[in-house]
Amino acid sequence: MKVVKFGGSSLASGVQVKKVLDIVVSDPERRIVVVSAPGKRHSDDIKVTDLLIECAGQHLEYGEAVELENAIVGRYDNIAQDLHLPESVTEQIRTDLHELLKGDKSNPERYLDAVKASGEDNNAKLIAAYFQSQGLDARYVNPWEAGLIVSNEPGYVKVLPESYDALYRLREQSGIIVFPGFFGYSENREVITFSRSGSDITGSILANGTKADLYENFTDVDAVYSVNPNVVYNPTEIRELTYREMRELSYAGFSVFHDEALIPAFRAGIPVNIKNTNNPAAEGTRIVNRRDNKNGPVIGIAGDSGFCSIYVSKYLMNREIGFGRRLLQILEESGLSYEHVPSGIDDISIVLRQRQMDQDLEDKIVSRIYEELHADEVKIEHDLSLIMVVGEGMRHNVGTTAKASEALAKAKVNIEMINQGSSEVSMMFGVKNKDETKAIQALYEEFFSKATVLK
Amino acid sequence: MKVVKFGGSSLASGVQVKKVLDIVVSDPERRIVVVSAPGKRHSDDIKVTDLLIECAGQHLEYGEAVELENAIVGRYDNIAQDLHLPESVTEQIRTDLHELLKGDKSNPERYLDAVKASGEDNNAKLIAAYFQSQGLDARYVNPWEAGLIVSNEPGYVKVLPESYDALYRLREQSGIIVFPGFFGYSENREVITFSRSGSDITGSILANGTKADLYENFTDVDAVYSVNPNVVYNPTEIRELTYREMRELSYAGFSVFHDEALIPAFRAGIPVNIKNTNNPAAEGTRIVNRRDNKNGPVIGIAGDSGFCSIYVSKYLMNREIGFGRRLLQILEESGLSYEHVPSGIDDISIVLRQRQMDQDLEDKIVSRIYEELHADEVKIEHDLSLIMVVGEGMRHNVGTTAKASEALAKAKVNIEMINQGSSEVSMMFGVKNKDETKAIQALYEEFFSKATVLK
Numbered sequence: 001m002k003v004v005k006f007g008g009s010s011l012a013s014g015v016q017v018k019k020v021l022d023i024v025v026s027d028p029e030r031r032i033v034v035v036s037a038p039g040k041r042h043s044d045d046i047k048v049t050d051l052l053i054e055c056a057g058q059h060l061e062y063g064e065a066v067e068l069e070n071a072i073v074g075r076y077d078n079i080a081q082d083l084h085l086p087e088s089v090t091e092q093i094r095t096d097l098h099e100l101l102k103g104d105k106s107n108p109e110r111y112l113d114a115v116k117a118s119g120e121d122n123n124a125k126l127i128a129a130y131f132q133s134q135g136l137d138a139r140y141v142n143p144w145e146a147g148l149i150v151s152n153e154p155g156y157v158k159v160l161p162e163s164y165d166a167l168y169r170l171r172e173q174s175g176i177i178v179f180p181g182f183f184g185y186s187e188n189r190e191v192i193t194f195s196r197s198g199s200d201i202t203g204s205i206l207a208n209g210t211k212a213d214l215y216e217n218f219t220d221v222d223a224v225y226s227v228n229p230n231v232v233y234n235p236t237e238i239r240e241l242t243y244r245e246m247r248e249l250s251y252a253g254f255s256v257f258h259d260e261a262l263i264p265a266f267r268a269g270i271p272v273n274i275k276n277t278n279n280p281a282a283e284g285t286r287i288v289n290r291r292d293n294k295n296g297p298v299i300g301i302a303g304d305s306g307f308c309s310i311y312v313s314k315y316l317m318n319r320e321i322g323f324g325r326r327l328l329q330i331l332e333e334s335g336l337s338y339e340h341v342p343s344g345i346d347d348i349s350i351v352l353r354q355r356q357m358d359q360d361l362e363d364k365i366v367s368r369i370y371e372e373l374h375a376d377e378v379k380i381e382h383d384l385s386l387i388m389v390v391g392e393g394m395r396h397n398v399g400t401t402a403k404a405s406e407a408l409a410k411a412k413v414n415i416e417m418i419n420q421g422s423s424e425v426s427m428m429f430g431v432k433n434k435d436e437t438k439a440i441q442a443l444y445e446e447f448f449s450k451a452t453v454l455k
Numbered sequence: 456m457k458v459v460k461f462g463g464s465s466l467a468s469g470v471q472v473k474k475v476l477d478i479v480v481s482d483p484e485r486r487i488v489v490v491s492a493p494g495k496r497h498s499d500d501i502k503v504t505d506l507l508i509e510c511a512g513q514h515l516e517y518g519e520a521v522e523l524e525n526a527i528v529g530r531y532d533n534i535a536q537d538l539h540l541p542e543s544v545t546e547q548i549r550t551d552l553h554e555l556l557k558g559d560k561s562n563p564e565r566y567l568d569a570v571k572a573s574g575e576d577n578n579a580k581l582i583a584a585y586f587q588s589q590g591l592d593a594r595y596v597n598p599w600e601a602g603l604i605v606s607n608e609p610g611y612v613k614v615l616p617e618s619y620d621a622l623y624r625l626r627e628q629s630g631i632i633v634f635p636g637f638f639g640y641s642e643n644r645e646v647i648t649f650s651r652s653g654s655d656i657t658g659s660i661l662a663n664g665t666k667a668d669l670y671e672n673f674t675d676v677d678a679v680y681s682v683n684p685n686v687v688y689n690p691t692e693i694r695e696l697t698y699r700e701m702r703e704l705s706y707a708g709f710s711v712f713h714d715e716a717l718i719p720a721f722r723a724g725i726p727v728n729i730k731n732t733n734n735p736a737a738e739g740t741r742i743v744n745r746r747d748n749k750n751g752p753v754i755g756i757a758g759d760s761g762f763c764s765i766y767v768s769k770y771l772m773n774r775e776i777g778f779g780r781r782l783l784q785i786l787e788e789s790g791l792s793y794e795h796v797p798s799g800i801d802d803i804s805i806v807l808r809q810r811q812m813d814q815d816l817e818d819k820i821v822s823r824i825y826e827e828l829h830a831d832e833v834k835i836e837h838d839l840s841l842i843m844v845v846g847e848g849m850r851h852n853v854g855t856t857a858k859a860s861e862a863l864a865k866a867k868v869n870i871e872m873i874n875q876g877s878s879e880v881s882m883m884f885g886v887k888n889k890d891e892t893k894a895i896q897a898l899y900e901e902f903f904s905k906a907t908v909l910k
Contacts, residue, residue, distance in 0.1 A: 319792070341798065345706045398870075402860040408856075415856050423800065423802055
C-alpha cells in the first residue's frame with residue numbers, strides 16, 4: 001500500500017488534476033491520496049494559500065473581503081469547469097468558505113489556521129468529486145474523522161501518539177481515500193495547521209500510521225539535485241539519499257521536501273520517493289535509511305544566506321564555568337534561536353538567522369552581554385552564508401575536509417567559519433554572502449568533477 | 456625600569472643563584488626581582504613547593520612531619536652554604552617554617568596556602584640576604600607591605616584594582632627589591648596563592664603596577680619554540696609573538712609562561728621577554744601587542760590530550776529554543792566546565808577535559824540528557840586530542856585551512872572535529888589521542904618546511 005501526496009503545482013489546474021488521476025489509477029497500491037491547495041499555474045500566479053492568508057487578514061481588520069473571496073472561489077471554479085464537474089461543487093465551496101470567514105474571530109490565530117486549512121480541505125473535496133465523476137471508488141476523509149489529533153508545541157506541531165493507531169484503521173477502508181494535507185485537529189476540535197508546505201507532513205504521518213510500503217511525494221521536478229540548478233548548470237540528479245542527508249540539505253535551502261515531514265516516515269522506516277507529476281515515468285529520488293556509498297563521500301551541496309554572528313571575547317572566558325550558558329540565556333530571553341556556536345579559547349561566536357533581529361534588538365543584546373557578562377569585546381557581523389557539504393560516511397573519510405577547503409582556497413573564498421565534528425554526515429563552512437555562489441560552484445566542481453559550472 | 460622574574464630551576468642551587476645575581480647587576484634597569492621557590496636541580500629532584508604540599512598534608516593529618524621539614528630546610532641550607540651565607544639565614548627559615556607548620560589549622564585551605572607560599576617567601580629572604588652579602592643595595596619586600604591584595608574568585612585569584620596604585624609606590628624605593636612570587640594577601644591578611652607556577656603572575660602584576668618598560672621572565676630555555684621539542688627535532692624558535700598567540704599556545708600545552716600571567720602585562724601593554732638564566736645572551740622570545748606577519752600565517756603548533764566529547768542528537772533539535780542552553784546547564788550543575796561545542800543541524804557535541812569525569816558522573820549526565828532533553832541518542836567518546844594551529848592574521852589568509860587539512864590527510868590522520876571561526880588567531884583540530892604526534896609533525900612539516908621531524 002502506498003500513500004501518495006501531490007503538491008500545489010500538481011493541482012493548480014484541470015490539466016494537472018487529470019495527470020494526478022492517471023498517476024493514481026496506474027497503480028492499485030496508491031490507496032491514500034494527500035492533496036495540497038491549488039498552487040501556481042505560472043511563475044506570476046498566486047497560491048490559493050496566500051490568497052486565503054490575505055483574505056483572513058482583511059476579514060479580521062474590516063469584516064469583509066469580497067474580491068479576495070471571489071478570487072479564491074474562482075480558482076476552484078476554473079478547475080471544476082476544466083474537469084466538467086457540476087456547478088454545485090463550486091457553490092458548496094463558496095458557501096462553506098463564506099461561512100468560515102464570517103465565523104468566530106475571538107482567537108485570531110485559530111481563525112487564521114482554519115481559513116488557511118480550507119485551501120487543502122476544499123481541494124480534497126473537489127478532487128474526490130472528480131475521482132468519483134470518473135467512476136473511481138474514491139471519497140474525501142476529514143482529518144478529525146480519521147483521528148489526526150495534534151498538540152501545538154513551541155517550534156512545531158506534534159502528532160499525538162494515539163493518532164497513529166487511529167490512522168491505521170484507514171487501511172481497512174476500501175477504495176481511494178482523498179485526504180487534505182497541511183492540518184490536523186486539537187483535542188477540542190480546533191484546526192491546527194502545520195508549518196508552511198505542511199502537506200508533506202500529512203502524507204508522512206499517514207504513511208507511518210497506515211504502515212505503508214512507500215510514501216510517494218509528487219512535485220514538479222524529476223529528482224532532488226546534488227546542488228541548486230540555478231547555481232550549477234545541469235547538476236547530477238540524486239537517485240538515493242538517506243533521511244539524514246535530506247535533512248541536512250533541506251536545512252541549508254533544499255526545499256523539495258519539508259524537513260519535518262521526514263520524521264514520521266523515518267521513525268517507521270518507510271522510504272520516501274520524490275517524483276514528478278509532469279514526468280511520472282522518471283525514477284525520481286528515494287529517501288531511505290541506508291544507501292550504498294559508491295558515489296564518493298559527498299551527495300549534495302547546499303547553501304543558505306542571511307546569517308549573522310555575534311562575536312564575544314573575554315580574557316580567560318574559558319575558565320568561567322557557566323559563561324556560555326549565560327550567553328545563550330540572554331539570547332533565549334530575547335526569543336532568539338541560534339544555529340551554531342564556534343568557539344576559541346577566550347572567544348565565542350553565535351551564528352543565527354539575521355532576520356530575527358533588528359537594530360534595536362542588536363543594540364540591546366550587545367549591551368546586555370557587555371553589562372551582564374563583563375565581556376571585553378562584542379561585535380556583530382552580518383551577511384554570512386552557510387554552506388553544507390553533505391554525505392554519509394564523510395566523517396570517516398580522511399581528506400574530504402582537505403579537498404573542500406582546497407577548492408575554496410583556489411576559488412579565493414575566505415572561510416569565515418568551519419563547524420565540523422558533531423554531524424557525521426556534513427561539514428559546514430561559513431562564508432560571506434558575496435562568496436556563496438562562487439563557493440558552491442567550486443565545491444561542486446571538486447566533488448562532482450564532470451559538471452559544467454554556470455558562469 | 457624592568458621587572459625580572461626567575462623561575463624555580465634558576466634558583467635551585469647556589470650556582471644558579473650566582474647566575475641570577477650576574478644577570479641582575481648587568482643591567483641597572485633590573486630593579487624588581489620576583490623569585491620562585493627552589494625548583495629541581497636535576498630531573499629526579501623534587502621541587503620545594505611539592506615538599507611543602509606534602510609536609511602540610513602530613514601536619515594536617517598527624518600534627519608533625521619531621522623528615523619533610525628537614526628536607527625543606529635542607530634545600531635552603533644547601534643554597535645558603537654554596538653562597539657562603541651565615542648560618543643565621545637558614546636558622547631563621549627553620550624557625551619560621553616550624554612555627555607556620557604548627558600554626559592555626561582551623562581552615563585547611565588557608566593553612567595549605569600559607570605553607571605553600573612560604574617556599575617563595577623564604578627564598579626571597581635568602582636571595583635578598585645574598586644580594587646584600589655581595590654589596591648590593593637590595594631588600595626583601597613582603598606582598599602585604601607592598602599592598603598586593605587579592606580576592607579569591609572562582610576559577611582564579613583576582614588582584615584588587617587599588618593594589619596596582621599601591622604597587623606603583625615600589626618605583627620610589629631605591630635599590631633592588633626582592634619580591635616573593637606566587638601569592639598575595641586577602642583584605643584580612645590571609646595568604647592566598649595563585650594557581651601553580653603563579654610566580655609568573657606576580658611578576659606581571661608588579662610590571663603592570665609599577666608601569667615597567669619590560670617584564671623579563673627568566674626560565675631554562677632559550678626561547679619559546681614553535682612546537683614541542685619532544686615531538687619535532689630542533690624546532691624553530693619564536694622571536695616574537697603576540698599575547699593572543701601566546702595565550703592560545705599555552706592553552707594547548709605550551710607551559711613556558713603561565714596564561715593568567717599574560718593579563719596584567721597585556722592590560723598595561725608591557726612587553727614580556729622570556730629569557731634563559733643559563734644563556735642570558737640569547738635574545739629569547741618577546742610577547743608583544745603587535746608583530747610583523749612576515750613569517751607566514753602560522754607561528755606555533757600545540758597539542759593537548761585528555762579530552763572527551765558528549766554527543767547528543769535529537770531530530771529537529773535545531774528548532775527547540777533553549778536546547779543548547781539547557782544542555783550546558785546540566786553540565787554546569789555537575790560542576791563541569793567545557794571547552795567547545797561544535798554542532799550540526801540536529802546534533803551537538805560538547806568537548807571537555809575528561810579528567811573532570813568518572814564513570815558514575817558520565818552515567819548520571821547521559822541519563823539526565825536522555826530524561827530531561829528527550830534526546831534521541833547520547834554517547835561519550837574518549838581520548839581526544841586538540842591541536843591548535845596558531846598565528847595572527849590566519850583568519851584572513853585564504854588557504855591556511857586547506858594546507859592544514861591536506862597535511863593531516865596525507866599523514867592519514869582523520870579529523871574528528873574542526874572548530875574555526877571565532878578566534879582570529881587559531882584553528883583547532885580534534886583528532887584521536889593516538890594520532891596526536893603524527894598530526895603535529897605533519898602540520899609542522901607543512902608550515903615550517905625545512906624542519907626535521909623526529910621519527
